[in-house]
Amino acid sequence: GPLEEMSLPLFFGWFLLSSVQDKVRCTSMDFLKTLDTLEAFKKHLSDFTGKAEKEVDLEQYFQAKGTLHCTTKFCDYGKAPGAKQYTQNTAVKELYGSAFELSLSALFVTPRTVGARVSLTEEQLLLWPADPEEEAGSTSLPRGSRAHITLGCAEHVEPVQTGLDLLEILTLQQEGQQGEPIEEMELGSLTYYGEGRWLLTLREPICTPACFSSFYG
């Protein structure tokens, strides 16, 4: 029938309600604004500019794209491996269109992307595909480690990079690299992991309502 012939979406994911999107964007902008002014950040400015001493306005440096969401499965209209199987998953079928509460536990910034780490609950993990961490080559991180919201990308950087940047930081942590503790900020503690990788672990996770749905584009 016509339903079967419909192509699969570009991706499935949790879509933040528009009122909380603004709130999350403001929080991220405030963080970038503050990070910009820190001496520790200025010290490592060349990670972002390629040259020492040049100024960088992080709010301009990153471009926001589309509605804020946490991708579960990137289907690429059915062309991505495992796309069809994902749509046949019982949890995906049953929970499609349902409301969830996402917990944002950290913000991270690299020279390529800025994003929020999403800490998934057991129920939310039912909607997590089998292999996104392995696909990225991170075989030893727990399932759901890649869950994130892309908040912005540098020029010429695709949003898929945000999850890879997060996995890179989590891999460093798992390998026992504690990073350089920078300071306690109002929102939480800021750590530097080298090569322009900054992680702000939120003191209080940001809880945001989100709808599990799909995007065709």
Ligand code: A2P
């Ligand atoms: P993300 O989830 O990090 O934001 P695009 O606009 O480039 O087609 O991407 C649409 C969405 O799908 C974005 O949210 C993007 O990244 C995600 N995405 C794109 N490519 C992939 C991929 N290969 N694996 C996982 N997610 C992807």
